[in-house]
Amino acid sequence: MSTDTAPAVLTVTAEQAGGTAGELLKAAGVKDSAVARVGGELRDLAHVVAEGDVVEAVPYGSEDGRAVLRHSAAHVLAQAVQDLFPGTRLGIGPPVKDGFYYDFLPERPFTPEDVAAIEKRMSDIVRQRQRFARRVVTEQDAREELADEPFKLELIGLKANSSEDDGSSVEVGGGELTVYDNLVGEELVWKDLCRGPHLPTTRDIPAFRLMRTAAAYWRGDQANPMLQRVYGTAWESRDALKAHLTMLEEAEKRDHRRLGAELDLFSFPDEIGSGLAVFHPKGGVVRMAMEEYSRRRHVEEGYDFISTPHITKGQLFETSGHLEWYAEGMYPPMQLDAELGPDGEVRKPGQDYYLKPMNCPMHNLVFRSRGRSYRELPLRLFEFGTVYRYEKSGVVHGLTRARGFTQDDAHIYCTREQLKDELSSLLTFVLGLLRDYGLEDFYLELSTKDPVKYVGADATWDEATRTLEEVAQESGLELVPDPGGAAFYGPKISVQARDAIGRTWQMSTIQLDFNLPERFELEYQAADGSRQRPVMIHRALFGSIERFFAVLLEHYAGAFPAWLAPVQVVGIPVHSDYDGYLLDIAKKLKAQGIRVEVDTSDDRMQKKIRTAQKAKVPFMLIAGEEDISKGAVSFRYRDGTQENGVPVDEAVAKVVQAAEDRT
RNA sequence: GCCGCCUUAGCUCAGUCGGUAGAGCACCUCACUCGUAAUGAGGUUGUCCGCGGUUCGAUUCCGCGAGGCGGCUCCA
Secondary structure, three states: OOOOOOOEEOOOOOOOOEEEEHHHHOOOOOOOEEEEEEEEEOOOOOHHHHHHHHEEEOOOOOOOHHHHHHHHHHHHHHHHHHHHOOOOOOOOOOEEOEEEEEEEEOOOOHHHHHHHHHHHHHHHHHHHOOOOEEEEEEEEHHHHHHHHHHHHHHHHHHHHOOOOOOOOOHHHHHOOEEEEEEEEEEEEEEEEEEEOOOOHHHOOOOOEEEEEEEEEHHOOOOOOOEEEEEEEEOOHHHHHHHHHHHHHHHHHHHOHHHHHOOOOOOHHHHHHOOOOOOEEEEHHHHHHHHHHHHHHHHHHOOEEEEEEOEEEEEHHHHHHHHHHHHHHOOOEEEOOEEOOOOOOOEEEOOOEEEEOOHHHHHHHHHOOOOEEEEHHHHHEEEEEEEEEOOOOOOHOEEEEEEEEEEEEEEEEEHHHHHHHHHHHHHHHHHHHHHHHHHOEEEEEEEEEEOOOOOOOOOHHHHHHHHHHHHHHHOOOEEEEEOOOEEEEOOOEEEEEEEEEOOOOOEEEEEEEEOOOHHHHOOOOEEEOOEEEOOEEEEEEOOOOHHHHHHHHHHHHOOOOOOOOOOOOOOEEEOHHHHHHHHHHHHHHHHOOOOOOEOOOOOOOOHHHHHHHHOOOEEEEEEEEEHHHHHEEEEEOOOOEEEEEEEHHHHHHHHHHOOOOOOO
16 A cells, blocks of 8 residues: 655754755655654654754655645645634544544534535645644643634643544644644744644645545544534545545445345345345355355364354343343343233233343353363354344444344353463464455454453463464464453454455454353363363354355455355356257256356347346356357356357366365 | 434436426336347336425425434444
8 A cells, every 4th residue: 555665764964954854855855755754753844953863754655644644634624614614613633544534613514515615625725835834832822822712722731641542642742732834925824733743835735535524523422512524535646546536436336235235135124124134035045155164164173053042031141241231232121921910010020031142141051051071172162143232223334233143153162271272273263264255365453451341360361362362473464462452351363354455354253251151150070070160262253144244245346256156157048949958057057056047038148148247147158059069058257258169068067166166 | 322414116316496206227018039248119116215294285395203324432
C-alpha cells in the first residue's frame, strides 16, 4: 500500500542551523516530503532546525505522510463548514484509515447538497494556497481565542490526560498548546486548536473527496451529545485516490448482501425478523459443502461430535454467569409451566427458558455427565451449534452480524501439561482448514489480560499467555499484540485473514477459559487418583458458518471454486436436438456427486452462456453436431477459455477431479 | 440503542406540485432451432412497507411502528 522507499536522512550542519527543515530537504533535492521527522518527531517543514538535528523526509505516500495530509484535509473541511455554516461548533478532526473526518455540532444536520457544497468550498480553499502557520499559545490565550468553541475548551481542559483512544490527541496531544492559523498572505482566514504538524499550504493536499456524513458521539461516549461527522478520503496523488475509489466500488460489487440476492443464495425475510437469514437452495448447498468438509476434517483431528438444544432453563446461564453479565445480549426469556389459581395468584412458579447465546455451558454438561479420566483427555467436543444473540438493531449487518447463527464450535478439555501441544496442533489445524477454503494470507492477534477486569490467578494467566505466545510464534506468522483485549476469563489468539482485495477479517478464535471449569466444577481423575480441574479451550474456526459464508462470498466475488459452487456444471446444447446428449452426460456427472444442470430452455445458446456466466458457474459443457459426432463436448471455463473436442469421459473426469481437489 | 437517510412489480429504479402508477431485467405464452455474454412479438405482476391522522380524496402531507442503508456505541 504505502510507497516507503528509504527516505532521505540529513544531519544539520552549523551553516544550515537556523534554516527550516523544508529548506534543508529542498537543498538536498528532496521533493516528496509532506513534513519532516526531526529528532524522531514529526514537524512542519517550516520547523527551524538546530545544528546536529537529524532531519528525515516523510514522503506523502508513507503512513505518516498520509496521516498528515489527511489531517490537513480535515482542517480544510472544518474551515469550509464554518465558512458555509457560521455558528457550527467544532469537535475533533483526526486522520483515520484511508481518510479523515471532522465532527461538528451544526444548527441542523447536513444534507447531501450541503456536502457537495462543502466539498466545492474545500476545493476553493485548496486553490487559495493558504499557509498552515503554527503558533504556541498559553492555556489562558487558547481559552480566550476559542471562547466560542465549547468542545475545544473541553479538550484544553483534558490536555493533561488526552488519549489516543478518542482522537483528542491530534488536537492537544503535544507538550504545549498550539494553534494553527490559516493565512492568505499575512491575513488570518481561519484557525484551529491543533497539535499538528501540517502540510505547508492547503495547495499541497494532493487529492481528496468527501465520502459521507454520519453521526458520532462526542468523544465516543454514548452519554455525550451526538455530533455530525463528515468523512473524507485523501491521498498522495490523484491516482492513489482513484485506486482507492475503485477498490471501494469493487468492494460494493462483491458485497455479500448484494451477491446473496443476485445469486439467489439467501435472504432476510421481514416476516422472520431482523438479522435472521434463510438460505435458499443454492446457498444451502454451498453451506452444506462447507459443513461437510469441516466435519470430515474434525473427524480426522480427533473431535467427538455432540448435539445440544437451542433453549435451556435460565439456571444454566446463571451457573455460567452469562445472565449476570450478558443478559442484554440475550433474547428475553419464555416463561413456562407457571400455574395460576382462579384469582390469578401463583400456585406454582414457572420456569424461564432462554435461547442459547453460546454453546459452552451445554458442552460442559456433556463433560460433566459422568466421571472423567485423564485417559480421555484431551476431550474435544464439537458441534455446529446454532445460537441467538439479541444484537442491537443498529449493528445487524447481513450475515456478518446476525441475530441467529451457527458456530462451528468446539470445546477442548485437557490437562495443563497437554495444553501446549494441544494449542500447537490446533493452530496448525485452523490455518490448514482456512487455506483449504481458499484464504492464504494471515496474521495472528494475541489478546492479553485486562489488568482490571479478569478472573483467575496471575500465575495461571502468565503461563497460559506465554504458551499462547510460543505457539503463535512457532507458526511463523506475524503476531500483533492486543494488550488488555482478552475476555475476563482468559487470553486468546485470533486469526485474521486478508481477502482477495486486501481487507482483513477476524476469523478463528482460540480462547482459554479459567472461569467456566470453576463455575461448572469440572473435574477428571488423574493418574495418582486425585481429582483435577481440566483446562478449557473454546475455539471456532469459521467463527460462524454464516459469517464465513459471507467472507468467502466476498473473497471470491461470488465465483466459488468448483467444490463449493452451487451449480458446478451447466450443459448447454447448441440446439434442442442435443438436449438428450447433454442430459446423459449430466446423469454420469450426478452419479459422481457433481451438481449439474442442463439448460433446456428455448433461449438461444448465446443467452444460455450469458446466463451461466452470470451465475458464475465454473464449467460449461457445450454440445452441438460437431461435438456429438466425435462423442465429445466443448469444455468452457468460467474465465471464457475453452477446450474443444474433449471426449465425454475425459470431461466428466476433469470436473470430478476439480471438485475433489477443491479447486 | 443513538443520529441521518431510505422503503413504489421477484430485482434495479422512474413517477405522481394530493385525483390509486411506469421502464429495463426476470417470469409466462407464441414464433424462431440458432456454435461461444442478451432472437422477436405478445402478456402477467403491485395492499406504492404497516397502522393512525389531516383531506371530498393520501402512494404523495403529518404522527407512530416495522424493515433497510451509512456511521456511532456494542460484539461474551
